Amino acid sequence: MLGTLLMFIPEEAYILFLLLGAVMVMCGFRKSGLGLIGMVLTLSCLEPVFDVFINLLPDWALLLMLVFFAISLLKLILGKEVFGFLAGSILFALLKAPFQIAGRIVRIMLKRHLI
Structure with a gap:
């Protein structure tokens, strides 16, 4: 679910999430921090593939992705x-x-x- 949310983060914010992951590793949240770092690195490498894939999708599929994103965000915020x-x-x-x-x-x- 975190990967879905990270797909919508602009490239300029990747460095902040890398720093957040590093701080999490230093504070003892090793698994979560390394997962966040790995997710950011994976998304930065696979961004051209995602860009082409999203541009090929029809409008109804993009709307479905937006609904899925909204549901994931609500689930993350509310529990x-x-x-x-x-x-x-x-x-x-x-x-x-x-x-x-x-x-x-x-x-x-x-x-x-x-x-």
């Missing part, structure tokens, strides 16, 4: 459990909406004696 509860509440509201609309239409038709 897994809170995001799960939020996603469940949104899905329930989306499933409930057509029945509520149909109920309101029937209620209006009954009020006006159309049924």
Whole structure:
């Protein structure tokens, strides 16, 4: 998931993430720091491939990638459990909406004696 977020970071910020990774290694977060350094180095080497790949994608695929990025960012910010509860509440509201609309239409038709 971190790799997806790092793909949207401009090249100028790579040096900051390399420094952040180095500081993380010095502070004792060796695995996370080395992972961040490795991710930045991999992305800097594979950037031309990503650029060509993204330019070849159709608009709907880019929109799908944007939605995936937004979901990943929300999951990263809110945490897994809170995001799960939020996603469940949104899905329930989306499933409930057509029945509520149909109920309101029937209620209006009954009020006006159309049924």
